[in-house]
Structures are given as structure tokens and as C-alpha cells.
Amino acid sequence: MAPVDSCTTPLLQDGQTTEAPLEDPKQSSSSRQNVCEDDDVDGTYYTGDGSVDSSGRRSIRAKTGGWKACPFILGNEFCERLAYYGINTNLVVYLTTVLHQGNAAAAKSVTAWSGTCYLTTFIGAFLADSYWGRYWTIGILSIFYAIGMILLTLSASLPSLKPSVCPLDNTPCESATPGQMAFFYTALYLIAFGTGGIKPCVSSFGADQFDTGDPTERAHMTSFFNWFYFSINVGALIASSVIVYIQVNVGWGIGFAIPAVTMLVAICTFFFGTPLYRNQKPGGSSLTRIAQVIVAAIAKSRVQVPADERLLYEVPDKESAIQGSRKIEHTDELTCLDKAATQTAPDLENRPSPWRLCTVTQVEEVKIFVRMLPIWASTIVFFTVYSQMSTFFVEQGQRMDPKLGPKFNIPAASLTVFDTLTIIVCVPLYDWFLVPLVRKFTGHPQGFTQIQRMGIGLVLATASMLVAAVVEVKRLQLAAEFDLLDNVTDPVPMSILWQIPQYFLIGASEIFTAIGQLEFFYDQAPDAMRSLASALALSTTALGNYLSSFLVAVISATSSSGSSGWIPNNLNRGHLDYFFLVVAALSALNGLFFWACSRGYRYKKVTV
DSSP states (O other): OOOOOTTTSOBOTTSOBOOOOSSOTTSOHHHHHHHHHHHOTTSSSBOSSOOBOTTSSBOBTTTSSHHHHHHHHHHHHHHHHHHHHHHHTTHHHHHHHTSOOOHHHHHHHHHHHHHHHHHTHHHHHHHIIIIIHHHHHHHHHHHHHHHHHHHHHHHHHOGGGSOOOOOTTOOOOOOOOHHHHHHHHHHHHHHHHHHHHHHHHHHHHHHTTSOTTSHHHHHHHHHHHHHHHHHHHHHHHHIIIIIHHHHHHTOHHHHHHHHHHHHHHHHHHHHHTGGGOOBOOOOSOHHHHHHHHHHHHHHTTTSOOOSSGGGSOOOSSSSOSSTTOOEEOOOSSSGGGGGGGOOOHHHHHSOOOTTTOOOHHHHHHHHHHHHHHHHHHHTHHHHHHHHGGGTHHHHHHHTEEOEETTTEEOOGGGGHHHHHHHHHHHHHHIIIIIHHHHHHHHOOTTSSOHHHHHHHHHHHHHHHHHHHHHHHHHHHHHHHHTTOTTOSSSOEEEEGGGGHHHHHHHHHHIIIIIHHHHHHHHHSSOGGGHHHHHHHHHHHHHHHHHHHHHHHHHHHHHHOTTSOOSSOSSGGGSOHHHHHHHHHHHHHHHHHHHHHHHHTOOOOOEEO
């Protein structure tokens, strides 16, 4: 039970309360709240992470945040992901069949747009951490997102905004006019700006609802990330099945209108939860603070760092000098940066410039980011493995028997549903059963540490590549056995369902690495740089795809000398199994690199 707010509600002898204030009635409400905050010595009434409610007052633990606020955030994420995947999943088909682009041009358009969706995460993160805060960043950029969705729906619905249907007599199709393409791309890149801008903020804003200084709420934060990823995949599953079916069989106008309406629902759902939210104050430009530490450390490169860390500069107040950030305890790593917090005689005589003297907390912010970079780098290869689902897993499946019964054929691309179903089924099992079981042995509130969780996922990702290689070896054996090496039309008599284990392993690896990565980069980031850290984590998805493309280019160039190479157009004459083994070896080496980097990793410690 929360303590009675004795600053505004005195306790009578009979145990009842009266609304008469103890202070002068002219005293401001903010002053009365400050008195209450000073009385909250045990931290049970107010949160201890510096969060404020929708009115800008310090968050009351019992009335804000926690699971009370999360349904609105999870509902928003589900609707937004349904809207996003409702566009992304079938976009290349729309470009080729409606706007009459060629296959190569359409693929480039989709790749460029997808890359932009991840690049704009840094814009949203910077605005959220520096100026607007996560709440307003999500709200404002969601409106841009919705406008883009509405314009895209109009583009697909109004005859004047798209070329006419291709004639049936095989004459060339009419190309889209420059005006039609300009309208379409304006809509598409408004969506990219919106989805990328809010992407690093929503997960961080959801985690903001839990006070990491409270052990119980901290454990619930881990569960939030599990259910957040669960919401993403439920939205993606509906989009890739129901929405895609409507687009292809009913019409593109209604197929885009449903995601547009869903995005409007996402915005309404988000704003409905406003009274319950805990908000972290923006801390000013994080890039400026990083630059100040580097400049100050270089300027004092010849200054000796004191042996006693207490002599380093820090503000005497309980709160950090950085708005929205708690003080961070000093660490003895990267001591060259401590020069920025070393006080010299001129600093003591005059009020120093922040470009010459920084606080310990500001220096530790930079140290934390430097420590996180190796962990960040080691997750790129994980997303290289993940990217195989949409590329070579599909191409492998196209050369296998798709029959399920006498009449039904399974499209190779649809097997990604097993990855999604693995996540939807296993996330609750992880949260409800595995975590409590592991907790009994480790004593850790989350069962696994964040580092351990990501490491397990990297092992599972490597296993998925090995399984894919084994399947390909068997497929090539059957192709040779049934004299299908030069047959590019008939599938190899090996059921496509043999691919399910490799999809399952990737889904399981996501539960450990992808969700663990979300939690790690939020939890370990400085308080005022959490959106930026989330954007950094999201960038590994794009970099993983780029690395996969680079590997394909290198292997295609080096393996085709005097032969058809490992990845020819006719996979029966290739060695896709070798490619999978190379990715598996790269993933295993990356796992060792992750292990080496994580062994000495020091988790962040804040002063509450």
C-alpha cells in the first residue's frame, strides 16, 4: 500500500483523512510535491528513475507505468507492425504488376526503401533523446506515417494515380507517368520516415514504464521485451497471410486501406494510454555531449588523472547534470577519457566550459557506448543468418517437392510462417516456464543474464545453418540419383517440410538473441541515450543484410572459375550447401568473438 501523502493530506487521530492542506494555500503544487518527494525515503511511492507523468510531475509508482500502461504500447506495436508488413511483404509484387516496373528495378526500389526505414531510426532516436522525448516523437512521427499510408491507399485506388492495366494481347504495358511515380514515392518515403522514426522509440518507451531500480519492476521489464517481440510477430503473421491474400485476390486499394486504418488505430491506441505513461525527460543533444568529452579529453591529454576517483568532477546534487539521467558510477576502464573530468587550477578558479570540463556521468556515457560497440558488432552476423530465410531458404525450397496431399502445394516463401509460429508459441513458454526454471539454478531475476541470452541465440543460429547445409546435401544427392541435375523445372523428390527445422531454429534464436539485444541496448545505455542505443541495435539488421549481399558477391566471383559456381541459376549444379557452411563457420567465429568481448563486460551501475 502506498504511504499517505502527508504533505497534502494530514492524518487525523481517528485514522481518517481530510483534504485540508498543511501548507499555506498559496503554496504551489510543485512545491508541495517537492516536500512529498523528500519524505519518500524508501522509494515506494514515487519511481526512482526520474520519470514524470503526463503533467510533468514525478511519477507515482502505483498510478503510472507497469503493466497498466503496456497494453496500449503493445497494442500500438501490433497495429503498426501489421501496417508495415502489410506494405513491405508484397511491395515488390505491387511494383511489378501495378506500376509495371521490371524485376531488377522493383527489387532495387524495395531494397532502397527498406534500408531507408532503418536509416531513419537515427533521426527518430536523436529527436527523442535530445528534444522531444519518446512520447512526442512517437506521436508526431506516427502522424507522418499515417499520412503516408493514406496517400499510398489513394495511389492504389484512384485510376489517375496509376497506369492502366496491361492489355491481354501481349502488347507492352503502359509505364507509370513521372507524376504517378512521384506521388507513390512521396507516400512510400513518408511511411519510411514515420516507421523508422518511431521504431527505436516504441520499445524504449515501453521499457520506460518499468523502474529499473526496483528489482520487481526490472524483472517485469524483461517480460515486456518478450511480449513486445511477440506483438511484432503476430502483426507480421496476419499481414503476410490475410493482408497479402486480400491484396492479390480482392484488390490493392482495399489491401492498402486496411493497413492505413490499422495505423490510425495504432495512433489512437497509443494516445489513449497517455494518463498512465511514465515519461523520461529528453537530455539534450547526446552527440554534443559525446563531442564535449572527446574534445575535453584531448585538450587535457597531458593532465594526470587523479588516483582518487572522488577528485573527478561531478555535480554535488542528487540528480545528474544531464536532464532525464541518473548519475552513473565511475569505472576504471578507458581512463584516458577521465581526463575530461579532471579538474585543473583554471577549472577551480572560473566556471569551466562544458567543452573543457565534463562530469563523471557524462564521461561514463561515452565509456558505456564504447563498451557496447563490440557487442553490437557481434550481432551483425546473426542478422546475416536471419536474412537467409528470405533468400536462399526460399530458393532451396523452390527446388524441393511442395506437395502437401494430392491437391495442395506449399509455396516456398510461405515456410517463413514456421519462424513466426515458433516465436508466437515459444515466447509465452520462455516467459512462463523457462525463466522461472532457470532462475532456480542461477538465482538471476531474469533467469539468464542479457549476455547469456544473446549467446544462446548465436549458437542456435549457427545450428540453423548447419541443418540447412545437411538438407541441401541430401537434396543434391537425390537430384543426382533421380537424374535431375540438368532439370530446372521438376522439383527434387524431397518434401519441402524438411526445411521446417532450420526455420524453427532461427525462430528460437530470435527469442534469445533478437529480444536479448533489445533489452541489452535499452538497459545498458545511458538514461538519456536509450533511443539512440535502440537505433544502433536496429542498424544491425540492415548491416546483416548488407554483409549477406557482400558474401554472395564474393563467393559468386571466386567460386565460378571454370565451373558454374556455388550459387548458379540451376541450384542442382551448384553447392548451396557450401555457402551455408561458410555462413555457419562465420557465425561460429562470431560466437567466439562475442564470448571474448562479453567475458569482461561490466554492466552499468547508476546512483539512485
